[in-house]
Amino acid sequence: MLQWGTMLIVYDSRHRLHADPQYKHPENPSRALRVIEALVKSEFSTQLSFVGVREPEEEVLVLVHDADYVEYVKRESSKGFHYIDPDTYVNEHTYTISASYMTTTYYTALESLESKRPVLVVPRPGGHHAGRSGRALGAPTLGFCIFNYAAIASVALLKKVKKVLMIDFDAHHGNGTQDIFWEDGRVVHIDIHQEGIYPGTGDVVDVGSNAGEGKIINIPLSAGAGDETYVWVLEEVVKKVANTFKPDAVVVSAGFDAHINDPLTSLAATKITYRNFGAYFGELLARNEVVSLVSVIEGGYGEGLVSGLLNYVNGILTRSKHPNDVKASPAGIRKRVRDLLKTNLSKYWGIEARV
Numbered sequence: 001m002l003q004w005g006t007m008l009i010v011y012d013s014r015h016r017l018h019a020d021p022q023y024k025h026p027e028n029p030s031r032a033l034r035v036i037e038a039l040v041k042s043e044f045s046t047q048l049s050f051v052g053v054r055e056p057e058e059e060v061l062v063l064v065h066d067a068d069y070v071e072y073v074k075r076e077s078s079k080g081f082h083y084i085d086p087d088t089y090v091n092e093h094t095y096t097i098s099a100s101y102m103t104t105t106y107y108t109a110l111e112s113l114e115s116k117r118p119v120l121v122v123p124r125p126g127g128h129h130a131g132r133s134g135r136a137l138g139a140p141t142l143g144f145c146i147f148n149y150a151a152i153a154s155v156a157l158l159k160k161v162k163k164v165l166m167i168d169f170d171a172h173h174g175n176g177t178q179d180i181f182w183e184d185g186r187v188v189h190i191d192i193h194q195e196g197i198y199p200g201t202g203d204v205v206d207v208g209s210n211a212g213e214g215k216i217i218n219i220p221l222s223a224g225a226g227d228e229t230y231v232w233v234l235e236e237v238v239k240k241v242a243n244t245f246k247p248d249a250v251v252v253s254a255g256f257d258a259h260i261n262d263p264l265t266s267l268a269a270t271k272i273t274y275r276n277f278g279a280y281f282g283e284l285l286a287r288n289e290v291v292s293l294v295s296v297i298e299g300g301y302g303e304g305l306v307s308g309l310l311n312y313v314n315g316i317l318t319r320s321k322h323p324n325d326v327k328a329s330p331a332g333i334r335k336r337v338r339d340l341l342k343t344n345l346s347k348y349w350g351i352e353a354r355v
């Protein structure tokens with residue numbers, strides 16, 4: 001039965017144990033605390049139900065990550081607080097917290113197929129830069145991430161359904177996720193990110209290989225790209241690919257650092273972008289076009305983490321776009337990227353995008 005109007009939030013306050021001593025790192029406990037406070041105080045609070053995390057199960061972790069990498073994280077974590085690369089810290093709680101979120105995301109994604117409720121995972125740290133064996137596609141670091149929650153959600157869903165559409169609108173390229181699904185073929189991964197920033201991957205010519213060829217869709221945006229560009233991507237790429245691919249489920253890497261006021265990036269998305277993406281995904285679920293919608297919070301280090309997220313949740317629950325109209329335009333995408341994107345969409349999907 002469709003339990004519409006409610007959203008399941010995966011959250012456990014023990015995330016606070018994964019922290020740098022002075023909260024100086026941008027990925028610190030205040031992020032998830034701000035998210036939860038905003039959700040609890042929001043107009044949707046009565047439509048949200050919260051579930052804590054389960055104990056870690058290593059059998060779940062190795063569905064996405066190599067056993068050697070899982071052991072590495074466990075070992076480094078046991079040494080206490082230190083940096084495992086120039087961006088990424090661990091402490092004695094990191095393994096347990098990230099592994100607990102992985103395990104819970106796995107089971108919650110499976111359960112969502114029965115409940116039909118949209119799921120929002122509020123993990124720490126983020127996950128989309130973590131590839132099968134850690135650093136992915138030649139990235140210099142793990143980019144604050146440890147285990148990949150969006151990937152485990154998709155792997156769980158693929159036990160029961162055939163096709164998953166993954167969207168990553170975090171401002172950074174989801175290189176870990178692409179590493180995991182590069183030649184999978186059951187997953188389409190559309191990644192919208194700022195060109196030229198960390199991790200330096202995600203060019204439009206990177207399209208996956210073997211069964212996955214054409215199913216990796218990278219859309220690098222120029223600095224300053226905002227709602228017009230995001231709405232264009234939603235209308236011309238995401239919706240058109242979804243209409244052709246006909247996914248059974250949607251998994252979203254919902255980072256909110258493409259927000260205009262984020263301190264780490266130079267994109268210019270506002271609440272309009274997040275509301276409209278949420279509205280589309282909510283509509284797919286409400287119309288039974290997909291049987292599951294799992295969103296996982298990734299980055300977001302400023303105002304977007306609250307205003308972007310609340311508008312995204314609003315969109316999912318109300319299935320209504322933002323009242324402010326935006327004229328869709330690919331102006332925030334360089335011509336080279338537009339031309340190659342158009343070629344790829346035509347070649348692999350038979351889609352004539354209006355560029």
Ligand SMILES: [Zn+2]
Pocket residue numbers: 170171172255257298299300
């Ligand atoms: Zn990010």
